[in-house]
Amino acid sequence: MSKSKTLWVVVGILIVVVAVVYVVAGRKAAEKNVIKIGWVGPLTGDAAAYGEPMQKVTELAVSEINAMGGIDGKQIQVVYEDGKCDGLDGANAVQKLVNVDSVQAILGGFCSSETLAGVPIATAAKVLMLSAGASSPSLTNISPYFFRDYPSDAAQGKVLADAAWNMKHWKEVAFIQEQTDYAKGVYDAFATEFQSLGGKVINQPFSSNTNDFRSILTTLRSQHPNALFVDVQAPLEATRILTQVQQLGWKPSLLIPDSVAGDPPTIRENQAILEGALTAEFGTDPTNSKFEHLVSSYQAKYGAVPSYESYAQTFYDAVYLLKDGINAVGNNGTALAQWSRTIKDWQGSSGSVTILPTGDRASGHRLEVIHGGKAVPAAQ
Amino acid sequence: MDYFIHLAILFAIYGILGLSLNLVVGYTGLLSVAEAAFYGVGAYVTALLLVNAGWNFFAAMGVAVIASAAVALVIGLVLSRFGGDYYALASLGFGVIIYSIFLNWQAVTNGPLGIPAIPRPDFFGYVIGDEASYLVMSLVFLLLVYVVSRFIVRSSFGRAIRAIREDEAAIQVFGYRAINYKLLIFVIGAGIAAIAGALYASYITYIDPSTFSVNESIFVLAIVILGGLASLRGSLFGAAFLVLLPELLRFVGFPDTIAAQMRQAVYGVLLVVLMLYRPEGLTGEYRL
Numbered sequence: 001m002s003k004s005k006t007l008w009v010v011v012g013i014l015i016v017v018v019a020v021v022y023v024v025a026g027r028k029a030a031e032k033n034v035i036k037i038g039w040v041g042p043l044t045g046d047a048a049a050y051g052e053p054m055q056k057v058t059e060l061a062v063s064e065i066n067a068m069g070g071i072d073g074k075q076i077q078v079v080y081e082d083g084k085c086d087g088l089d090g091a092n093a094v095q096k097l098v099n100v101d102s103v104q105a106i107l108g109g110f111c112s113s114e115t116l117a118g119v120p121i122a123t124a125a126k127v128l129m130l131s132a133g134a135s136s137p138s139l140t141n142i143s144p145y146f147f148r149d150y151p152s153d154a155a156q157g158k159v160l161a162d163a164a165w166n167m168k169h170w171k172e173v174a175f176i177q178e179q180t181d182y183a184k185g186v187y188d189a190f191a192t193e194f195q196s197l198g199g200k201v202i203n204q205p206f207s208s209n210t211n212d213f214r215s216i217l218t219t220l221r222s223q224h225p226n227a228l229f230v231d232v233q234a235p236l237e238a239t240r241i242l243t244q245v246q247q248l249g250w251k252p253s254l255l256i257p258d259s260v261a262g263d264p265p266t267i268r269e270n271q272a273i274l275e276g277a278l279t280a281e282f283g284t285d286p287t288n289s290k291f292e293h294l295v296s297s298y299q300a301k302y303g304a305v306p307s308y309e310s311y312a313q314t315f316y317d318a319v320y321l322l323k324d325g326i327n328a329v330g331n332n333g334t335a336l337a338q339w340s341r342t343i344k345d346w347q348g349s350s351g352s353v354t355i356l357p358t359g360d361r362a363s364g365h366r367l368e369v370i371h372g373g374k375a376v377p378a379a380q
Numbered sequence: 381m382d383y384f385i386h387l388a389i390l391f392a393i394y395g396i397l398g399l400s401l402n403l404v405v406g407y408t409g410l411l412s413v414a415e416a417a418f419y420g421v422g423a424y425v426t427a428l429l430l431v432n433a434g435w436n437f438f439a440a441m442g443v444a445v446i447a448s449a450a451v452a453l454v455i456g457l458v459l460s461r462f463g464g465d466y467y468a469l470a471s472l473g474f475g476v477i478i479y480s481i482f483l484n485w486q487a488v489t490n491g492p493l494g495i496p497a498i499p500r501p502d503f504f505g506y507v508i509g510d511e512a513s514y515l516v517m518s519l520v521f522l523l524l525v526y527v528v529s530r531f532i533v534r535s536s537f538g539r540a541i542r543a544i545r546e547d548e549a550a551i552q553v554f555g556y557r558a559i560n561y562k563l564l565i566f567v568i569g570a571g572i573a574a575i576a577g578a579l580y581a582s583y584i585t586y587i588d589p590s591t592f593s594v595n596e597s598i599f600v601l602a603i604v605i606l607g608g609l610a611s612l613r614g615s616l617f618g619a620a621f622l623v624l625l626p627e628l629l630r631f632v633g634f635p636d637t638i639a640a641q642m643r644q645a646v647y648g649v650l651l652v653v654l655m656l657y658r659p660e661g662l663t664g665e666y667r668l
Binding site: 007011014015017018019043044055059078080081082085086087088091092095096098099100112113116117120125136138139142179208 | 381382383384386387390486487493494496497580584585586587588590591617620621624625627628630631636637639640641643644662663
């Protein structure tokens with residue numbers, strides 16, 4: 001019995017220590033003249049490859065802002081917590097930031113899982129969460145206290161539908177769609193937009209382990225669509241479908257999603273049939289002066305170009321967005337949440353940012369054309 | 381305060397997992413590394429019934445317990461034929477298989493994107509939405525599981541599984557079918573793990589496969605070994621210790637750039653030190 005008594009004492013001491021640290025940490029925040037911002041991202045584990053450079057980008061933006069006098073004379077202090085790209089750790093991190101550090105705004109999570117687990121906690125505590133990396137369509141309209149400056153996977157469907165109707169003047173587009181949430185998200189967004197413009201969409205979904213697409217392709221071909229959208233999760237399946245399209249002697253105009261366009265070997269391998277195909281990627285714009293500034297100052301500070309540029313630019317912008325928000329409405333979660341829905345044509349390193357009432361970024365995917373085995377920006 | 385309540389809820393969930401695994405690993409001496417699989421089955425079944433079918437939480441949890449026990453029965457039929465190190469390896473294999481199903485059966489589990497917006501429990505019209513009442517509910521379940529586990533280990537059945545731990549051949553000589561006992565305790569453990577899964581899914585309101593990987597099984601195993609094999613109280617200590625320790629390390633004050641990495645490293649070192657000086661765990665009777 002005495003052994004377990006000692007143990008209860010040990011556990012009790014642990015709890016007391018946490019409590020003391022909790023109180024002390026709370027005091028410190030009140031004393032200092034700083035604005036605390038929470039940060040959640042993967043700092044250990046497999047996804048740390050993303051999290052660490054994003055932490056550096058955040059540091060860069062914060063040091064720039066603090067060097068210019070901070071916000072209203074107050075310095076920004078970021079509290080970094082490890083979300084490990086995992087729901088539980090994301091929830092732990094958000095819970096700690098909200099309750100112990102009493103932050104009003106959290107930059108994160110990087111992964112959709114951390115974010116999906118963290119948003120309900122932040123919402124209950126009326127704290128704003130701003131993600132610069134989570135792209136899951138499940139996050140659309142999840143909470144008034146959440147927004148993201150990284151576009152949803154579904155956003156590209158809309159961009160492509162607009163291009164198909166306005167630029168190519170197609171009236172009917174055929175889909176060969178894999179049954180995954182990503183591909184389904186792209187299809188849903190495309191179909192909604194294209195039909196509202198007056199176009200017609202026909203769809204033949206297939207399950208992920210299909211190898212023979214000839215009957216689907218023949219059915220689609222018999223309806224004489226203006227173009228074929230190869231809507232798949234992985235580049236390998238696109239290669240398989242495109243090979244069978246060629247074997248059928250069909251030469252349709254093509255559309256592909258960013259899962260395929262983002263894989264250069266697949267584009268090179270299929271460059272003959274893909275020549276002129278439309279796609280939309282959330283890429284970077286090297287001619288944007290703010291993006292140039294980000295790359296050069298990152299290089300000056302860390303001695304290397306930023307990795308994962310498309311995320312680096314949204315993280316960099318997210319810090320500046322928060323700065324502008326706190327400047328405009330003060331460091332208050334509810335006020336910031338309302339302010340987030342008024343962001344319109346905000347100019348950053350990732351281009352123009354407009355936040356929709358759903359909390360999603362309005363644009364961001366740029367229209368591209370496959371040309372000579374490469375995805376190049378489309379001439380409007 | 382909510383932060384403490386949050387940690388206390390996690391303690392309750394991991395306490396249940398620790399008790400469940402201690403029955404299998406501690407009392408029966410079967411080194412199972414498949415705990416996360418049953419934890420996951422419990423979480424997924426509960427989440428799917430709540431989100432897609434709009435079931436009541438407690439009914440969904442009941443079905444989850446049955447589903448998890450059924451899966452354990454199928455797996456256990458094979459697993460119970462193994463002993464010692466082979467048992468550990470085979471259970472690891474099953475753990476990986478179940479994890480792959482969570483990850484790849486996209487039509488049902490939504491694959492790597494997981495299931496968001498899982499509702500909180502509804503107790504006859506009273507929604508257990510705030511953290512404090514969720515803690516009370518979790519502690520009630522922890523207490524229930526503790527009482528049931530205590531009953532099991534003190535019954536004649538409990539003495540039989542302890543005997544299997546000491547000498548499987550000897551107990552068979554006395555006419556016990558060891559394989560049936562091994563199977564039954566494995567199924568019971570899986571059913572209890574599903575309770576923890578249901579609590580987790582509804583508390584965090586979001587699940588994805590990464591939570592139920594082999595790492596999680598090893599974490600629960602660490603709770604059992606650290607707390608003490610064949611000691612129910614030990615599992616609770618282990619859970620409290622392993623849930624609180626990493627959170628405490630958040631406040632040590634490492635520099636920002638290495639804080640997360642140092643936290644993991646110090647956590648690891650502390651566990652190694654503890655095992656060096658107390659290999660039988662905090663309150664355990666046996667060594668592994």
